Amino acid sequence: xxxxxxxxxxxxxxxxxxxxxxxxxxxxxxxxxxxxxxxxxxxxxxxxxxxxxxxxxxxxxxxxxxxxxxxxxxxxxxxxxxxxxxxxxxxxxxxxxxxxxxxxxxxxxxxxx
Numbered sequence: 001x002x003x004x005x006x007x008x009x010x011x012x013x014x015x016x017x018x019x020x021x022x023x024x025x026x027x028x029x030x031x032x033x034x035x036x037x038x039x040x041x042x043x044x045x046x047x048x049x050x051x052x053x054x055x056x057x058x059x060x061x062x063x064x065x066x067x068x069x070x071x072x073x074x075x076x077x078x079x080x081x082x083x084x085x086x087x088x089x090x091x092x093x094x095x096x097x098x099x100x101x102x103x104x105x106x107x108x109x110x111x112x113x
Contacts, residue, residue: 002026002103004095009107016085020107022078022095030073033098036080038091049080050098062088085111
């Protein structure tokens with residue numbers, strides 16, 4: 001069974017940083033592209049970033065240059081380094097396999113002064 005457990009969210013001031021983690025199990029992590037998506041209150045899921053099995057990356061325009069996706073295949077873990085956080089970034093952040101829906105509880109990111 002695929003399991004994805006997100007962590008690392010919290011409250012930061014505008015301009016602050018957070019590092020999200022996603023612990024994966026139940027599948028061969030290294031063989032799959034992975035993505036981060038987010039959902040703000042009252043809105044649908046928004047794609048944030050993805051990383052291929054080979055390490056290639058892509059970002060939504062709203063986060064490009066501020067967020068960095070990475071993976072550690074030895075630890076079966078996906079990361080999202082978020083910097084220069086803005087008031088429009090707060091949401092619940094989820095990780096997912098490139099070919100599947102989010103399965104975890106997500107991790108809440110709040111940006112507030």
